[in-house]
Amino acid sequence: MSTTAYPEHEKQHAIVAESQAQGEFLDWLTNERGVHLMIRFEGTEPVECGCQDVNDGKPLPWCRKCEGSGRREEQLKRWVPLGTSILSLLAEYHKIDLDKLEAEQRDMLDVLRKVAAR
Numbered sequence: 601m602s603t604t605a606y607p608e609h610e611k612q613h614a615i616v617a618e619s620q621a622q623g624e625f626l627d628w629l630t631n632e633r634g635v636h637l638m639i640r641f642e643g644t645e646p647v648e649c650g651c652q653d654v655n656d657g658k659p660l661p662w663c664r665k666c667e668g669s670g671r672r673e674e675q676l677k678r679w680v681p682l683g684t685s686i687l688s689l690l691a692e693y694h695k696i697d698l699d700k701l702e703a704e705q706r707d708m709l710d711v712l713r714k715v716a717a718r
């Protein structure tokens with residue numbers, strides 16, 4: 601249990617050097633080595649059936665794959681870009697809530713403004 605008013609900042613402060621090194625490594629992997637983080641996607645996606653190709657562009661009414669609709673769900677297994685920023689990954693790894701961190705930052709600025717207005 602934290603005693604500070606800014607627990608997310610306290611957590612961030614404790615891991616800043618480690619996190620900086622990890623961020624630099626990930627940045628090097630991406631920009632110097634051209635490595636991209638991918639994640640396995642498994643699901644279905646609507647695709648054109650293909651029965652149109654043998655029926656002048658119209659779906660075959662008796663097609664078993666699409667039941668005459670011309671569209672069917674295809675099972676997909678492929679790699680897709682992770683699409684998560686390095687900052688978000690590091691925050692997740694170090695269990696830092698970026699929304700709470702931002703809220704704490706706003707709170708700090710409010711306190712500073714109140715002090716300055718005295």
Ligand SMILES: [Zn+2]
Nearest residue numbers: 649651663666
């Ligand atoms: Zn079909």
